Amino acid sequence: MKVSKKDVENVAVLSRLKIADDKMDKYLEEFNNFLEYVDVLQKVDTENVKPTAHVLPLQNVFREDVIKPSLDREKALANAPEKENGYFKVPRIIE
Amino acid sequence: MEYEAVIGLEIHSELKTKTKIFCGCKTTFGAPQNTHVCPVCLGLPGVLPVINKKVVEFAIKAGIALNCTINKFSKFDRKNYYYPDLPKNFQTSQFDLPIAEHGYVDIEVDGKPKRIRITRVHMEEDAGKLVHSGNTIKDSSSSNVDYNRTGVPLIEIVSEPDMRTPEEARAYMEKVKAILEYIDVSNCKMEEGNLRADVNVSLRAKGTEKLGTKAEMKNLNSFKMVENALTYEIDRQEEVLEDGGHIVQETRTWDDGKGITISMRTKEQAQDYRYMPEPDLVPIVTTDEQIEAIKKTLPELPDARKNRLIKECGLSSYDAGMITNSRAMAEYFDEVVNKGADPKLAANWIMGDLSKQLNAEDKTIEDSPVAAADLAKMIKLIENGTISSKIAKKVFGEMWKTSTDPEIIVKEKGLVQITDTGAIEKIVNEVISSNPKPVADYKNGNAKSIGFLVGQVMKASKGKANPGMVNKLLKEKLTQ
Numbered sequence A: 001m002k003v004s005k006k007d008v009e010n011v012a013v014l015s016r017l018k019i020a021d022d023k024m025d026k027y028l029e030e031f032n033n034f035l036e037y038v039d040v041l042q043k044v045d046t047e048n049v050k051p052t053a054h055v056l057p058l059q060n061v062f063r064e065d066v067i068k069p070s071l072d073r074e075k076a077l078a079n080a081p082e083k084e085n086g087y088f089k090v091p092r093i094i095e
Numbered sequence B: 001m002e003y004e005a006v007i008g009l010e011i012h013s014e015l016k017t018k019t020k021i022f023c024g025c026k027t028t029f030g031a032p033q034n035t036h037v038c039p040v041c042l043g044l045p046g047v048l049p050v051i052n053k054k055v056v057e058f059a060i061k062a063g064i065a066l067n068c069t070i071n072k073f074s075k076f077d078r079k080n081y082y083y084p085d086l087p088k089n090f091q092t093s094q095f096d097l098p099i100a101e102h103g104y105v106d107i108e109v110d111g112k113p114k115r116i117r118i119t120r121v122h123m124e125e126d127a128g129k130l131v132h133s134g135n136t137i138k139d140s141s142s143s144n145v146d147y148n149r150t151g152v153p154l155i156e157i158v159s160e161p162d163m164r165t166p167e168e169a170r171a172y173m174e175k176v177k178a179i180l181e182y183i184d185v186s187n188c189k190m191e192e193g194n195l196r197a198d199v200n201v202s203l204r205a206k207g208t209e210k211l212g213t214k215a216e217m218k219n220l221n222s223f224k225m226v227e228n229a230l231t232y233e234i235d236r237q238e239e240v241l242e243d244g245g246h247i248v249q250e251t252r253t254w255d256d257g258k259g260i261t262i263s264m265r266t267k268e269q270a271q272d273y274r275y276m277p278e279p280d281l282v283p284i285v286t287t288d289e290q291i292e293a294i295k296k297t298l299p300e301l302p303d304a305r306k307n308r309l310i311k312e313c314g315l316s317s318y319d320a321g322m323i324t325n326s327r328a329m330a331e332y333f334d335e336v337v338n339k340g341a342d343p344k345l346a347a348n349w350i351m352g353d354l355s356k357q358l359n360a361e362d363k364t365i366e367d368s369p370v371a372a373a374d375l376a377k378m379i380k381l382i383e384n385g386t387i388s389s390k391i392a393k394k395v396f397g398e399m400w401k402t403s404t405d406p407e408i409i410v411k412e413k414g415l416v417q418i419t420d421t422g423a424i425e426k427i428v429n430e431v432i433s434s435n436p437k438p439v440a441d442y443k444n445g446n447a448k449s450i451g452f453l454v455g456q457v458m459k460a461s462k463g464k465a466n467p468g469m470v471n472k473l474l475k476e477k478l479t480q
């Protein structure tokens, strides 16, 4: 086992996810499976392979600095769970 | 024990592009909340960001001006970050291949030069603005978010921990600001948050190498705040260490009103940004030719300009430094001198009366009511003896109030210096006959009493008599 229960809990906190108690063992096993697979990949000889920054063979895709219309505020806020005076309203930020 | 502070700065500067870094929304400051937003900068699913060409150009320009090496292969990364001022839960930034690295700027504190190394310059998006329901984030049950600023282009300039005092940190930030102003990539309006610094500081026993635990203070947007927050934080850490305690690595906020730093614990337990390559943006490849072409567009930078003023205008290092610290001030000086004024007098007036008035009325030199051409005229009036320096102060006051041509002020108010020997002699005779005691004192060897007599003559002439001539005439008469 490479990953402990504590590691899974930490990743869950960092990702803002809640893990149900009865799912813990399942995730633990899956996490370990991922990492075992990474071990397999690590064995590949990459001596003469350049690092990949992007999977597409593209570079230098630019936009000119030209203003485009923004969204109407009503539209921008349409999906907000809560709003107030044209603002997105969010719950208390710090504990 | 004697401690030494180790200080590093991360300076964030908004770039003055018309549109945001990855979308066509406007970057103008002060628009009604959430009116400069679109699906890209709101981070809605399925959108595709495309980088603004101007942002890359400005970042390269800044990199060159900060003496960095430009990375010919550069890419963007996602920095995981959970805070509601960014809607995507990550910030698009740069991690291992920033646009520029390994630079430096030279500063001077108390006449001592020092080189501050720059680790890197990278491009990223700015975050939105939070309006808390309470007075502070701590006593707010909710907050409101304005995403207008989200996606405004930033460069982050990261220094090595090369500074040792709050004064050095301030000088460094001032120099970086001056450079960004000169190359015209940022408005550098600190009150609008165009330029702000995250400051980290730790202490170590003087003479040792190992770094102590650091505390960070974020979003300081004035030089004074940087200096005050550091002074406070250094004292605080020293006290903790002296009491046998240890420093906790943390982010603290600077409370400018109370003048203290406060520990700020967010829900984030351990900071773990878990950077990953940004799959929606392709790499940026820059050629030597492009870098050379951008280099050619750079203007004369603050250090070069300072050296020119020392060499060509004979200014002191201090004066030249003060004048070239701001591009607008340096341009004003050049204009005054180009219009024919003596450079040293020009420097004295700009750093003296003009700066004093600007500070008193909280104005910048761009909105000075005294035009450079008029100040040059006034200085020429002093040089050719039309007015004395003392009268010039009056004329300057009038120019400041009314923006009038100094020649007109001098004519209308009758301030032309009296250089007519006969007229001065008349006043001198009057003063001598009505002040027998000081005259006797002088004749009995008290050389100082001539000062009083000169003052009386100047007063009687309403400051218009040529002081040199008054002195000479008085001495002649008193030794007869």
Ligand SMILES: [Zn+2]
Residues within 6 Å of the ligand: B020, B023, B024, B025, B036, B037, B038, B039, B040, B041, B042, B151
């Ligand atoms: Zn947008």
